[in-house]
Amino acid sequence: MRLFIHALGASAGGGLTYLRNMLPELAGRRDVSVTVLAGEAADGLIPPADNIKILVGSTQGRGVLSRFWWEQKEIPKLIRQAGADVLLSAGNFAVWNSPVPQILLSRNSLYLSPDFSLDLRHRGEYRMWADTKLKGLIARQSILRAQLTLAPSDAFARELRSWTGHEVAVLHHGFGRDHFVRDATPLPPEIQERLAQAEQGTRLLFVSHYNYYRNFETLLRAVALLKQSRRSAGIRLFLTCELAPGKNPGSYRTDKAQALLQELQIEECVVQLGAIPYQQLHHLYRACDVYVSPAYTETFAHPLLEAMACGLPIVASDLPVHREITNGAALFFERNSPSELAARVAQLLDSPTLRSDLREQGLRRAENFSWKDHADGLLSMATRLLQETSR
Template identity: 30%
Template sequence: MKILVNAISARMGGIVTYTRNLARSFSERKADATIAVSSRFPADCQGVWRHWASDLRPMTRFVWEQTLWRRTVAEMKPDVLFSSANFGLLSCPVPQVLLVREGGLFDPFYLANCTPAQGMKAALQRKVRRRLILASARCSDRVVTPTAAMRDLLLRWAPDLDGKVVVNSYGTMSDSFAPSPAAMRPWRADGCLRLIYVSVYYPHKQPELVCRAVEGLRAAGMESHATITMDIRETEDFKGGNFDRLIMSQALERGQATLGRRPYESLPALYREHDVFVFPSISETFGHPMVEAMGCGLPVVVADTPVNREVCGDAALYFQPLSVDSLIQCLRRLDQDPELRAALTARGRERVVNFFTWDGHVDRMIDIMGEVAGKR
């Protein structure tokens, strides 16, 4: 089966990690696959086709995809086109599988809480993007979502897609993101509760909530510190990022937080250097860091959303979204109950191994592609 992957818009965050891992897995399986990526894609990723079109503005790139890219696809004649970043070809000349991974456009909680500060221009852009994603879905042979919760959100906007949408859960490298007893940090080993939050910045990620939780714990007499893998300058790229920037700046000045991007390869060791993983994001399609943290043997405390519930099950403590008091209560409960910490850790690792391995995700995706190619 000849596979062509369109990941040209992959520039940052989970889609870059996903595409890098996909390229490696296809290579290991000796799959006949061509993966088109951004010209700014990480240089250490081999076996990909870096394409100049990634530098086009979004709407210009969409027009390019529907014209010149369509011609390229027709000339290459793959058995299946895998459009891995929300948008696909309309009236695709070959069988097409579309991965929809942008949940915020369809999530009423996100739309109510994160979009008012972004202005009318952003509202128009969201409307256009949503319509294009739905049009892409209707023109695809199969639509894939990473969670059932994401599928249900999509079907609320487009019930006619029922029967075309399938769920294929993401997975993590369970061998790399695994407990290491010799390297694991004992709980509050230095008397400090060390929180870790791995993510890139978007307004719905709510990093300020973690900083305010640290401040609240310290005010109550519990020494605490947060490591957040975001660059504070990222907040300048988004309307609505001012409050996050203010709170993170104050946390930095007080020595209560460490900020900055970390290489993907360094993440397993980073998780093991901390006591608890915190995930306050209010809108996800999956949430890779939750699975990575559970895989490494950390207890996790996450915002109570349908996606987070689906991913973490009974292996997490849940706090009320946007509530710093609720988050602090969960952290204090975890600190006071060693048996609970041990139970969450064991359940989390078991859940990752049983449901969220990367190889399982890739195998299912190849099956989906083969089914679509065979039917067309």
């Protein structure tokens, strides 16, 4: 089979994680050849392989409609040139006039999240609100036009079915603990020093670049409550981003979160590490005590698997997808309640038995996810789709 992967939208976060882990599973397979159209952010992340060809494209500087029309015009030409049998559109938007059967991977819940829409309006982000609505229209039509749409979780598949009235299949993203922890390169000395300074206290961790739906402000308010109620615990929250202006990729403004640090007087409690290389993240997880995930919408949440695989107990917002991915190996709180988040963290800190139980449950749960299983499932679906459309 000749598979064409349209991944121009993989610029950060889950999109890059998908390519970084999925493509090594396809590399070297004799039953498939792959052409990948990826953006500049993904260039260099994809390992060389005889059966994988990389095309680097760019839609930088284009608006939503300009990018959409460019993709509709140019990608069919590239598909034909590659002689592809099946197209995998890995970034929410389908190629509406694909010359071959198409599988769409839909993995962005922002287009249908009322919380995100309300959040943008409260922040005065009206242009982003309009862009999100426009992207949502394209994403919804994409589901209707693709021959097969995949969601990375049952929870998100249910949302998509309700949103579109269209059937959506489920194929969990994978995870490979051995691959994730294999790099022995230590964290940079300055990062190690900042972790060591909090060694006698409690180290909370949140792995994410700054964006609105990850709900940083609720987390910061919870840290302020923990600082007040547990002065002896030495609470420190480690972030893999920086909140200073100009330090965060993308168009999300950090000024509100930065001001909140000062307003709550928790600047010394929040350690902004900046971006950590993916291959070194496992060292950071293992150096911390509790993983927190306050997002108000998600489709899969890879960091939960990473945290579980590294033995970290988790406190997560009470979303169906968080319960699905952890299978209950976490404590949950109402997504917009700093007091509940602080209470769940305190509950963990007060119970070594609970921490140990969640750690063991998480380690077992992480073993249930495999990129090989994901790749096998994808190729099986592609083969079946090709057979059905060639009748």
